[in-house]
Amino acid sequence: MVSLRKWSRNGSYHYSLEHSLRKDRKVVKRAKYLGQELPKDLHIISEENLREIYRELWFDDFYRIRDGYQGGRSKISLSGLEKEIIQFGTMFTYNTNRIEGSTQTFKETANLLESGITPDSRMIWELKEAESHREAYEEILIYPSDLSLDAILYFHRKLFSKTKKDIAGKIRDH
Numbered sequence: 001m002v003s004l005r006k007w008s009r010n011g012s013y014h015y016s017l018e019h020s021l022r023k024d025r026k027v028v029k030r031a032k033y034l035g036q037e038l039p040k041d042l043h044i045i046s047e048e049n050l051r052e053i054y055r056e057l058w059f060d061d062f063y064r065i066r067d068g069y070q071g072g073r074s075k076i077s078l079s080g081l082e083k084e085i086i087q088f089g090t091m092f093t094y095n096t097n098r099i100e101g102s103t104q105t106f107k108e109t110a111n112l113l114e115s116g117i118t119p120d121s122r123m124i125w126e127l128k129e130a131e132s133h134r135e136a137y138e139e140i141l142i143y144p145s146d147l148s149l150d151a152i153l154y155f156h157r158k159l160f161s162k163t164k165k166d167i168a169g170k171i172r173d174h
Helices: 042-073 078-099 106-115 124-142 149-160
Strands: 002-009 012-023 026-035
Touching: 002 042, 012 042, 026 042, 078 106, 078 124, 106 124, 124 149
Parallel strands: none
Antiparallel strands: 002 012, 012 026
8 A cells, every 4th residue: 555644844744655555464664755745647656566575576587487387388389388378368267267257167268269169058259258358368468569558449349249339459448
Protein backbone atom coordinates (compact mmCIF):
# COMPACT_ATOMS: atom_id res chain seq x y z
CA MET A 1 0.00 0.00 0.00
CA VAL A 2 1.25 3.46 -0.81
CA SER A 3 0.60 6.65 1.11
CA LEU A 4 1.72 10.25 0.86
CA ARG A 5 3.22 11.68 4.03
CA LYS A 6 3.45 15.41 4.78
CA TRP A 7 5.66 16.42 7.68
CA SER A 8 7.18 19.55 9.11
CA ARG A 9 10.81 20.31 9.96
CA ASN A 10 12.12 23.71 11.04
CA GLY A 11 8.90 25.41 9.96
CA SER A 12 8.75 24.02 6.40
CA TYR A 13 6.76 21.15 5.02
CA HIS A 14 8.28 18.10 3.35
CA TYR A 15 6.71 15.23 1.42
CA SER A 16 7.55 11.58 1.07
CA LEU A 17 5.98 8.46 -0.40
CA GLU A 18 5.65 5.47 1.89
CA HIS A 19 5.06 1.96 0.60
CA SER A 20 4.00 -0.73 3.06
CA LEU A 21 4.71 -4.33 2.11
CA ARG A 22 5.25 -7.75 3.61
CA LYS A 23 8.71 -9.21 3.91
CA ASP A 24 9.46 -12.35 5.90
CA ARG A 25 6.06 -12.25 7.64
CA LYS A 26 6.55 -8.65 8.73
CA VAL A 27 5.17 -5.40 7.39
CA VAL A 28 7.96 -3.04 6.40
CA LYS A 29 7.79 0.52 5.11
CA ARG A 30 9.91 2.03 2.39
CA ALA A 31 9.98 5.79 2.14
CA LYS A 32 11.07 7.99 -0.76
CA TYR A 33 11.69 11.65 -0.08
CA LEU A 34 9.94 13.93 -2.58
CA GLY A 35 11.04 17.39 -1.43
CA GLN A 36 9.27 20.48 -0.16
CA GLU A 37 6.83 20.62 -3.07
CA LEU A 38 4.67 17.87 -4.49
CA PRO A 39 5.86 16.81 -7.95
CA LYS A 40 3.28 16.99 -10.73
CA ASP A 41 4.09 13.43 -11.90
CA LEU A 42 3.52 11.89 -8.46
CA HIS A 43 1.76 8.80 -9.84
CA ILE A 44 4.69 8.07 -12.16
CA ILE A 45 7.21 8.48 -9.33
CA SER A 46 5.08 6.19 -7.15
CA GLU A 47 4.93 3.49 -9.84
CA GLU A 48 8.69 3.70 -10.50
CA ASN A 49 9.42 3.49 -6.78
CA LEU A 50 7.19 0.44 -6.42
CA ARG A 51 8.91 -1.24 -9.39
CA GLU A 52 12.28 -0.56 -7.76
CA ILE A 53 11.06 -2.13 -4.51
CA TYR A 54 9.74 -5.18 -6.39
CA ARG A 55 13.04 -5.55 -8.24
CA GLU A 56 14.94 -5.45 -4.97
CA LEU A 57 12.64 -7.91 -3.21
CA TRP A 58 11.72 -10.44 -5.87
CA PHE A 59 13.78 -10.25 -9.03
CA ASP A 60 16.54 -12.48 -7.68
CA ASP A 61 13.89 -15.14 -7.09
CA PHE A 62 12.45 -14.57 -10.57
CA TYR A 63 15.89 -14.98 -12.15
CA ARG A 64 16.56 -18.12 -10.11
CA ILE A 65 13.22 -19.64 -11.19
CA ARG A 66 13.82 -18.63 -14.82
CA ASP A 67 17.31 -20.10 -14.86
CA GLY A 68 16.10 -23.34 -13.28
CA TYR A 69 13.26 -23.58 -15.80
CA GLN A 70 15.51 -22.86 -18.76
CA GLY A 71 18.08 -25.38 -17.52
CA GLY A 72 15.43 -28.09 -17.33
CA ARG A 73 13.82 -26.98 -20.57
CA SER A 74 17.07 -27.38 -22.49
CA LYS A 75 16.99 -31.11 -21.69
CA ILE A 76 13.53 -31.63 -23.23
CA SER A 77 13.26 -32.75 -26.85
CA LEU A 78 11.40 -30.53 -29.32
CA SER A 79 8.45 -32.93 -29.44
CA GLY A 80 8.39 -33.06 -25.62
CA LEU A 81 8.39 -29.27 -25.46
CA GLU A 82 5.51 -29.09 -27.96
CA LYS A 83 3.55 -31.60 -25.89
CA GLU A 84 4.20 -29.56 -22.74
CA ILE A 85 2.96 -26.37 -24.44
CA ILE A 86 -0.20 -28.14 -25.63
CA GLN A 87 -0.89 -29.64 -22.20
CA PHE A 88 -0.36 -26.31 -20.47
CA GLY A 89 -2.66 -24.63 -23.01
CA THR A 90 -5.39 -27.18 -22.31
CA MET A 91 -5.04 -26.74 -18.55
CA PHE A 92 -4.95 -22.94 -18.91
CA THR A 93 -8.06 -22.96 -21.12
CA TYR A 94 -9.95 -25.29 -18.79
CA ASN A 95 -9.14 -23.25 -15.65
CA THR A 96 -9.84 -19.89 -17.28
CA ASN A 97 -13.18 -21.02 -18.69
CA ARG A 98 -14.14 -22.71 -15.44
CA ILE A 99 -13.63 -19.41 -13.58
CA GLU A 100 -15.96 -17.78 -16.11
CA GLY A 101 -18.73 -20.34 -15.55
CA SER A 102 -18.07 -23.12 -18.02
CA THR A 103 -19.33 -26.54 -16.92
CA GLN A 104 -16.97 -28.55 -19.12
CA THR A 105 -14.79 -31.04 -17.30
CA PHE A 106 -11.05 -31.10 -17.82
CA LYS A 107 -11.35 -34.33 -19.83
CA GLU A 108 -14.03 -32.79 -22.08
CA THR A 109 -11.85 -29.72 -22.63
CA ALA A 110 -8.81 -31.89 -23.44
CA ASN A 111 -10.83 -34.07 -25.84
CA LEU A 112 -12.22 -30.99 -27.59
CA LEU A 113 -8.92 -29.14 -27.95
CA GLU A 114 -6.53 -32.03 -28.52
CA SER A 115 -8.72 -34.51 -30.44
CA GLY A 116 -11.66 -32.48 -31.78
CA ILE A 117 -14.19 -34.58 -29.83
CA THR A 118 -17.15 -32.49 -28.70
CA PRO A 119 -19.05 -33.44 -25.55
CA ASP A 120 -22.76 -34.21 -25.95
CA SER A 121 -24.32 -32.19 -23.17
CA ARG A 122 -22.55 -28.82 -23.27
CA MET A 123 -23.69 -25.43 -24.45
CA ILE A 124 -22.30 -24.36 -27.83
CA TRP A 125 -20.90 -21.14 -26.31
CA GLU A 126 -18.74 -23.20 -23.94
CA LEU A 127 -17.22 -25.07 -26.85
CA LYS A 128 -16.65 -21.91 -28.90
CA GLU A 129 -15.05 -20.07 -25.99
CA ALA A 130 -12.74 -23.00 -25.29
CA GLU A 131 -11.68 -23.11 -28.94
CA SER A 132 -11.28 -19.32 -29.10
CA HIS A 133 -9.25 -19.36 -25.88
CA ARG A 134 -6.90 -21.99 -27.32
CA GLU A 135 -6.47 -19.96 -30.53
CA ALA A 136 -5.68 -16.79 -28.55
CA TYR A 137 -3.26 -18.72 -26.30
CA GLU A 138 -1.37 -20.08 -29.32
CA GLU A 139 -1.18 -16.63 -30.90
CA ILE A 140 0.05 -15.02 -27.65
CA LEU A 141 2.97 -17.47 -27.65
CA ILE A 142 4.26 -16.00 -30.93
CA TYR A 143 2.91 -12.45 -30.59
CA PRO A 144 5.74 -10.17 -31.75
CA SER A 145 4.95 -7.02 -29.76
CA ASP A 146 5.08 -6.02 -26.13
CA LEU A 147 1.97 -6.30 -24.03
CA SER A 148 -0.17 -3.16 -24.27
CA LEU A 149 -3.78 -2.18 -23.79
CA ASP A 150 -4.31 -2.51 -27.56
CA ALA A 151 -2.89 -6.05 -27.48
CA ILE A 152 -5.07 -7.03 -24.53
CA LEU A 153 -8.19 -5.68 -26.23
CA TYR A 154 -7.20 -7.46 -29.45
CA PHE A 155 -6.99 -10.81 -27.65
CA HIS A 156 -10.19 -10.08 -25.73
CA ARG A 157 -11.95 -9.42 -29.05
CA LYS A 158 -10.53 -12.64 -30.46
CA LEU A 159 -11.72 -14.57 -27.42
CA PHE A 160 -15.31 -13.30 -27.33
CA SER A 161 -16.12 -12.37 -30.94
CA LYS A 162 -17.96 -15.69 -31.51
CA THR A 163 -19.91 -15.77 -28.25
CA LYS A 164 -20.30 -12.31 -26.69
CA LYS A 165 -19.99 -9.75 -29.47
CA ASP A 166 -21.35 -6.93 -27.30
CA ILE A 167 -18.34 -7.08 -24.94
CA ALA A 168 -15.65 -8.38 -27.31
CA GLY A 169 -12.59 -6.12 -27.25
CA LYS A 170 -14.12 -3.56 -24.90
CA ILE A 171 -13.30 -2.37 -21.40
CA ARG A 172 -16.18 -2.67 -18.95
CA ASP A 173 -17.91 0.58 -18.14
CA HIS A 174 -19.76 -0.73 -15.09
